[in-house]
Amino acid sequence: MLAADLIKRIRKLEIATRKAVSDTLAGQYHSVFKGRGMAFSEVRQYQPGDEIRTIDWNVTARMNDAYVKVFTEERELTVMLLVDVSASKEFASRGQSKSEIAAEVAAQIAFSAIANNDRVGLILFSDRVEHVIPPKKGRKHVLRVVTDILAFKPQGRGTDLGAGLNYLSRIAKRKTVTFLISDFLVQDIEKPLRIVSQKHDLVPVVISDPMEETFPKLGMVMMEDPETGERLIVDTSDPLVRGEFARLMQSGRDERRRLFKKLELDHVELRAGEEYVNALARFFRMRSRRMAA
Secondary structure, three states: OOOHHHHHHHHHHHHHHHHHHHHHHHHHHHHHOOOOEEEEEEEEEOOOOOOHHHEOHHHHHHHOOOEEEEEEEEOOOEEEEEEEOOHHHHOOOOOOOHHHHHHHHHHHHHHHHHHOOOEEEEEEEOOOEEEEEEEEOOHHHHHHHHHHHHHOOOOOOOOOHHHHHHHHHHHOOOOOEEEEEEOOOOOOOHHHHHHHHOOOEEEEEEEEOHHHOOOOOOOEEEEEOOOOOOEEEEEOOOHHHHHHHHHHHHHHHHHHHHHHHHOOOOOEEEEOOOOHHHHHHHHHHHHHHHHHO
């Protein structure tokens, strides 16, 4: 049985998410994620302006009049949510942990997908693959996906993007739209990203917290790495310490952005405290403009 507070959170999230999808996201989602291709639908009589190459010469010969083939887009897609559940995702300085942000964003994407009759699947990973839900359609299925993101207790504490991405490569036989939701506080990610992006439409979703960008002035603070358990006393009032930390974090962000550009990956960046619907809408608009260029 689900705890009452979890049921309340899921219901509240569903109401907010479905409204956001209805008002803002569903149409934009449809416009930027294409189906598998074009499928033959029917033939009809030729009309001025029709492309000559679409004429069905066999039907034209039988009917003694010009007929053209009509094609429709195979709209149905498989959307995979590849969600990082490592210990660093529990960090929070603005009231919401990064894992809660991941659940909200995943819900927005999932409800956008089912509004377009697409299938949604889930892979939760830490330093290993933790949990998998095969792709399906429908509201009940999406609610199960969101519930598992919120409630699942991982065994691993570290982060290995390759574990999740390699698993996806093994199980997904057809092209998917994959949203990789993580804080990306890891190294050596180019190879697994490159391999998956060659077959799938891969969209990195980077979740960060403002306190990961710069230390507040709190004096001497005991800090612990949530993934390794390593502890270190840090003087957060020291401008040299604060400056070096900010420089290292900015360098990591710049390097990650260069990698995404190199691999031609459209990505989304989310910060705790930001309105996530607006961030996703910006991403959809940006991608739409790029595709139209």
